[in-house]
Amino acid sequence: MNSPRSRTVSLWKRTVLPLAAACVATSFPSSASPLYAATSIDNLRKTFQSPPDSAKPMVRWWWFGTAVEKPEILLELQQMKADGIGGAELAFVYPEVLDDPAHGLKNLPFLSPEMLDAVTYAQQEARKLGLRIDVTLCSGWPYGGADTPIGEAAGTLRTLEIPLPASATRAPLPKLLDADEIVSEVIVDGSPKHWDASTARPLIEPIPPSTSPRVALFFIAGHTRQQVKRAAVGAEGFVLDPFSHQAVATHLEKVGEPLVKAFGDTPPYAIFSDSLEAYGADWTPTLPWEFNRRRGYNLIPHLPELVAGGTPAAEKVRHDYGRTLTELVNENYLTQINKWAIARNTKFRSQTYGEPAVSFSSQNLAGLPEGEGPQWRAFSTLRWASSANHVFGNNITSGETFTWLHSPVFRATPLDMKAEADIDFIMGENQLIFHGWPYSAPGVPEPGWSLYAAASFNHHNPWHPVLPAVDQYIARISALLREGEPANQVAVLVPTDDAWASFAPPKVTVTGAMKDFIQPSLLSAILSSGYNFDFADAEAINRLGIHHQILVLPPTTRIPLDTLAKINAFAKAGGKVVAVGHLPTLDPDGRSSPELTALANTIPVIPDDARLGKALGDLASPDLKFSESEASVTGAIGFIRRKLPDADLYFVTNTSNLPVSATAAFGTHFTGGEQWDTDTGAARPATPAGTRVTLAPYESRIFVFSQSAPAPAPPFTPSHQLSDLSSGWNVSFSALGKSTPEPALTDWTSDPATRNYSGEAVYARTFRLPATLATVYLKIDGGTALPGSPSSTSEHPALLPNGLPDPKVTRTGPGMHAYYDPPIREAALVTVNGQPAGALWHPPYRLDISKFLKSGENKIELHVYNTALNAWSALPPHDYKPLIQKYGDRFQMQDLDKVQPIPSGILGKIYLVTGEEQ
Known part of the structure; x- marks a missing residue:
C-alpha cells in the first residue's frame, strides 16, 4: 500500500465533519425508549444536525489470534472516535500469523490472563473516549469451544437404513461413534430411501423371514461434531447444544464469566450472540422426556413418521417436534442467557434466527434483537428483527451491516455502503454495526490484516479519510429513525405452525423455511403498491393483538383457533385482513373444525400475489403513492415512516442505479412539510400531495410533515x-x-x-x-x-x-x-x-x-x-x-x-x- 496510516484528527474531521457529542458519554440509553422526544420540525432538525453518540455506527472489531498489543488497541480506539464511530463489539477470531517475537507478534490464547488483560485495557480506554463496548461471548461462532465436552455438544438424530435379505434373522449392529446412543430400532417394508413408515414394528430378533423387501432402521442420537467456526487460538472445540440448559450454563460459567469479569465494575453495554448456525442441531438427550411432558405422547414410536413424512399423521408429529425444539431453545438458550446478562448489569444482543428452531416471538426473549441481510424485497432476517422490535416495543434495531459488501476484501466503497445502508434503513434498522474493523498489528505490510470476507473500514483503507462523512450520514439517519414510533401499515403473518409441520431432521429452521412460505413476489407486491410492512406471528398476535392497518396472510394451512379469533375481532373493530392463495384449514394439530372454518371464511382471499396490490389499495390508501403514469418508479423507491405526536417523518431512497422522478402523495394527515437534503439538512417546502420526488441513483431524502410552517421556499433559478x-x-x-x-x-x-x-x-x-x-x-x-x-x-x-x-x-x-x-x-x-x-x-x-x-x-x-x-x-x-x-x-x-x-x-x-x- 502506498498511503500512510492515518493516526490523528485531521483538519477535515475538526471542521467540515464535526463529531457529534460535546461531552464524553459514560452510559447509554435503553433501547426501549427514544433518546429524544422530538415534538416539532425544529427539534427534528436539531437531532439531524447533532445526532446523539448512541446513534453513531458501531464496528465489529476483529482481534485475530488473539494477537493484540495495548498501544495499538489505544490507537485504533482513538481512530474510531475520530471517525465518528460510536463503539465496538469485541470479536475474537482465528490467528493471522505465527508467533514472531522478533516482530512483536504473539497469539494470546483465548481467555488467557494476557488476553483478558487486553480486554480490560480496551474497555477502560474506550470508556474514557465515550465509546460503547460490546463483547461476543465466545470466539468465532456459534457458542461453544474448548470447554464444551462431547456430552454437551450440539446433538443430532441420525437414521441408519440397513436392507435386510429375505432370509435374514438378524440385523447387523451399526458402528457407533463416541457418545452415540441408539434410541429406537424398527423394521419397515421397502428399500433404503423408499420405505413405508406405517409398517414400522419393533426390531426383535430373531427376525421372521419375509418374501418382501425390508429395511432395519436404527435411530441414533449422536452429535453434529460441528466445530466453532473461525476460532481463536485455544478456543477450538464443539458447538454447544442450544437445547440443553446444562450445556449453556457450562459455557456461561467457563467463557462468559471470565470475559464479563474482565470489564470490572463497568460491564459491557451488551453481550452478543451471533446468528444461530448450529447446523443440523435437531436433538438433545432430554428431548423424548420433554416431548412427552409437553405434547402428551411418546415421540420414540413416531420416529419413522418424523423422518419419512408424507402423511397428515407425520405432519402432526413434525409440528409437535418443531414446537418442542423451539420451546427448548427459548428456555435453555435465550432465556437463560438473557437472565444471566441482566444479573450482570448488561444486555443480551442476539441474532435470533437460523438453526436451531427459534421462532419470530423467540426474539422477545433477548434484550436486543438484531438482524442482518439487505434483501429488501424478499424474506430477510433484518426485517425479521426490526419487525420484532416494532411489535414488542423496542425502539432500536441493530443490524450486522456490510457482511458481504462487494467482495473481495477492500473492494467496497463509500457508495456501496450507502446502497446497502439505505436499504437497511427502510427495513427498520437504526443502529448500524459495521462488519467490520480488523485489528492490524503495527508493522504488518499494507493493507494490513483483514477478515477472509467482508468489508474493511479501518485506517488501512485508502479511502478511509472520507469515512467520517459516511459515518455522519449514517448517524443522522439512524437518529431520525429512532424518533416517534414505527408506522408500517401492513403486518405479514409468519406461518410458524406450517414451518414446524415441515420439519424433519436435520431441517429444523423456521427462518430457513420462510423461503417456501413467504415468497419475494408477495413482499414485492406490498412494497410496490406503496406500503411498508412488518412480520408478526400467531404468538405475538395472541399476546398483543394487531396494531397495523392491514394484516396479510400468505398461503397458510395451520393456524391456532385463538389466533383466528383475534383476527376476526380485529376485522370487526375496523382492521383490514386479506389472505393470499387460500385460507387456513387446520389447527396446529392438523385438525379441521366448523368453528375454524367459519372464522377463516370471514377473511377475504385473493388467488395470487399478482392481485395483492389492488386488494391492498381497496383496503387502505398507501403511505406513498405515485401517479399511474409514473408507477414504474415504485420498484426503485423505498421508504419508511416514523409517526410522532405532531409530525410524520419519511425517509425515502432510490434503491436503483438509475435516476427517478415522480409526483408523490404521502399518506399523512398533516398539510404542510419540508424535504431535507440528507447530507446538509438544507430544507425546501413539501406538500403531502403533489410533491415532486427527484432522486439520483442511490440518493435519499427526508420528508417531514406537520402543522408547523414549512421552511421558506428559496427562489428557484434554473441550473x-x-x-x-x-x-x-x-x-x-x-x-x-x-x-x-x-x-x-x-x-x-x-x-x-x-x-x-x-x-x-x-x-x-x-x-x-x-x-x-x-x-x-x-x-x-x-x-x-x-x-x-x-x-x-x-x-x-x-x-x-x-x-x-x-x-x-x-x-x-x-x-x-x-x-x-x-x-x-x-x-x-x-x-x-x-x-x-x-x-x-x-x-x-x-x-x-x-x-x-x-x-x-x-x-x-x-x-x-x-x-x-x-x-x-x-x-x-x-x-x-x-x-x-x-x-x-x-x-x-x-x-x-x-x-x-x-x-x-x-x-x-x-x-x-x-x-x-x-
Missing part, C-alpha cells in the same frame, strides 16, 4: 453552467513523489507508474470568478448504470422495476454493491482556498462551495482516494501454508482472483454551476 473545469489540473501523488500536469482527466491505471497505486492523489488548479455569486456548486458529471440490482443475491435474483425477477441478470454469491460506475473512483474531499468544503462520495456528485469562494482567483483541490486493490494486486500471493500447518485451515480468503487494478481517479467532467436542478 446554469459557469465554468468547465475538466482540464488544466495538476495531479500529485505525494506518496510516489510524482506530480504532473493533466490536460485531460485520465484513469490512474493507464499510466504504468500509477497502475498499482492505492492511496491519495491531489487534483489542484485555479480558476477565476468575475464576482461572488449567491450559490455556486462544484459538480462532477458522468457515471454509468451497470447491470444488476442492489438488493439481489443468489437466493433472490435481480429485480425489474415492477418487482419481478430480471431474466437477463444472473447473480452469484451473497454479496451486494452499488451497480454503478461512478465519475469519481472512489471518493474525494474538496478544499477551496485552503478551507475544507465537503466530501463527494455518492450521486449526485454536487457540492455547495459558495461560502468558500471569492471574486477573482480561487484555488481548488480535490483529494481523491481509491481502493486497496491496485496496490494489493502487485504483491506476491500470501503463503498461508505454515499457518495452516500449525493451526489448521480456519479460513479461506475469498475472491482473490478479483484482486486486480481497477479504474481510479476522476473520470467524469468537472463543472461550476449555479442555480437548482429540478
Whole structure:
C-alpha cells in the first residue's frame, strides 16, 4: 500500500465533519425508549444536525489470534472516535500469523490472563473516549469451544437404513461413534430411501423371514461434531447444544464469566450472540422426556413418521417436534442467557434466527434483537428483527451491516455502503454495526490484516479519510429513525405452525423455511403498491393483538383457533385482513373444525400475489403513492415512516442505479412539510400531495410533515453552467513523489507508474470568478448504470422495476454493491482556498462551495482516494501454508482472483454551476 496510516484528527474531521457529542458519554440509553422526544420540525432538525453518540455506527472489531498489543488497541480506539464511530463489539477470531517475537507478534490464547488483560485495557480506554463496548461471548461462532465436552455438544438424530435379505434373522449392529446412543430400532417394508413408515414394528430378533423387501432402521442420537467456526487460538472445540440448559450454563460459567469479569465494575453495554448456525442441531438427550411432558405422547414410536413424512399423521408429529425444539431453545438458550446478562448489569444482543428452531416471538426473549441481510424485497432476517422490535416495543434495531459488501476484501466503497445502508434503513434498522474493523498489528505490510470476507473500514483503507462523512450520514439517519414510533401499515403473518409441520431432521429452521412460505413476489407486491410492512406471528398476535392497518396472510394451512379469533375481532373493530392463495384449514394439530372454518371464511382471499396490490389499495390508501403514469418508479423507491405526536417523518431512497422522478402523495394527515437534503439538512417546502420526488441513483431524502410552517421556499433559478473545469489540473501523488500536469482527466491505471497505486492523489488548479455569486456548486458529471440490482443475491435474483425477477441478470454469491460506475473512483474531499468544503462520495456528485469562494482567483483541490486493490494486486500471493500447518485451515480468503487494478481517479467532467436542478 502506498498511503500512510492515518493516526490523528485531521483538519477535515475538526471542521467540515464535526463529531457529534460535546461531552464524553459514560452510559447509554435503553433501547426501549427514544433518546429524544422530538415534538416539532425544529427539534427534528436539531437531532439531524447533532445526532446523539448512541446513534453513531458501531464496528465489529476483529482481534485475530488473539494477537493484540495495548498501544495499538489505544490507537485504533482513538481512530474510531475520530471517525465518528460510536463503539465496538469485541470479536475474537482465528490467528493471522505465527508467533514472531522478533516482530512483536504473539497469539494470546483465548481467555488467557494476557488476553483478558487486553480486554480490560480496551474497555477502560474506550470508556474514557465515550465509546460503547460490546463483547461476543465466545470466539468465532456459534457458542461453544474448548470447554464444551462431547456430552454437551450440539446433538443430532441420525437414521441408519440397513436392507435386510429375505432370509435374514438378524440385523447387523451399526458402528457407533463416541457418545452415540441408539434410541429406537424398527423394521419397515421397502428399500433404503423408499420405505413405508406405517409398517414400522419393533426390531426383535430373531427376525421372521419375509418374501418382501425390508429395511432395519436404527435411530441414533449422536452429535453434529460441528466445530466453532473461525476460532481463536485455544478456543477450538464443539458447538454447544442450544437445547440443553446444562450445556449453556457450562459455557456461561467457563467463557462468559471470565470475559464479563474482565470489564470490572463497568460491564459491557451488551453481550452478543451471533446468528444461530448450529447446523443440523435437531436433538438433545432430554428431548423424548420433554416431548412427552409437553405434547402428551411418546415421540420414540413416531420416529419413522418424523423422518419419512408424507402423511397428515407425520405432519402432526413434525409440528409437535418443531414446537418442542423451539420451546427448548427459548428456555435453555435465550432465556437463560438473557437472565444471566441482566444479573450482570448488561444486555443480551442476539441474532435470533437460523438453526436451531427459534421462532419470530423467540426474539422477545433477548434484550436486543438484531438482524442482518439487505434483501429488501424478499424474506430477510433484518426485517425479521426490526419487525420484532416494532411489535414488542423496542425502539432500536441493530443490524450486522456490510457482511458481504462487494467482495473481495477492500473492494467496497463509500457508495456501496450507502446502497446497502439505505436499504437497511427502510427495513427498520437504526443502529448500524459495521462488519467490520480488523485489528492490524503495527508493522504488518499494507493493507494490513483483514477478515477472509467482508468489508474493511479501518485506517488501512485508502479511502478511509472520507469515512467520517459516511459515518455522519449514517448517524443522522439512524437518529431520525429512532424518533416517534414505527408506522408500517401492513403486518405479514409468519406461518410458524406450517414451518414446524415441515420439519424433519436435520431441517429444523423456521427462518430457513420462510423461503417456501413467504415468497419475494408477495413482499414485492406490498412494497410496490406503496406500503411498508412488518412480520408478526400467531404468538405475538395472541399476546398483543394487531396494531397495523392491514394484516396479510400468505398461503397458510395451520393456524391456532385463538389466533383466528383475534383476527376476526380485529376485522370487526375496523382492521383490514386479506389472505393470499387460500385460507387456513387446520389447527396446529392438523385438525379441521366448523368453528375454524367459519372464522377463516370471514377473511377475504385473493388467488395470487399478482392481485395483492389492488386488494391492498381497496383496503387502505398507501403511505406513498405515485401517479399511474409514473408507477414504474415504485420498484426503485423505498421508504419508511416514523409517526410522532405532531409530525410524520419519511425517509425515502432510490434503491436503483438509475435516476427517478415522480409526483408523490404521502399518506399523512398533516398539510404542510419540508424535504431535507440528507447530507446538509438544507430544507425546501413539501406538500403531502403533489410533491415532486427527484432522486439520483442511490440518493435519499427526508420528508417531514406537520402543522408547523414549512421552511421558506428559496427562489428557484434554473441550473446554469459557469465554468468547465475538466482540464488544466495538476495531479500529485505525494506518496510516489510524482506530480504532473493533466490536460485531460485520465484513469490512474493507464499510466504504468500509477497502475498499482492505492492511496491519495491531489487534483489542484485555479480558476477565476468575475464576482461572488449567491450559490455556486462544484459538480462532477458522468457515471454509468451497470447491470444488476442492489438488493439481489443468489437466493433472490435481480429485480425489474415492477418487482419481478430480471431474466437477463444472473447473480452469484451473497454479496451486494452499488451497480454503478461512478465519475469519481472512489471518493474525494474538496478544499477551496485552503478551507475544507465537503466530501463527494455518492450521486449526485454536487457540492455547495459558495461560502468558500471569492471574486477573482480561487484555488481548488480535490483529494481523491481509491481502493486497496491496485496496490494489493502487485504483491506476491500470501503463503498461508505454515499457518495452516500449525493451526489448521480456519479460513479461506475469498475472491482473490478479483484482486486486480481497477479504474481510479476522476473520470467524469468537472463543472461550476449555479442555480437548482429540478
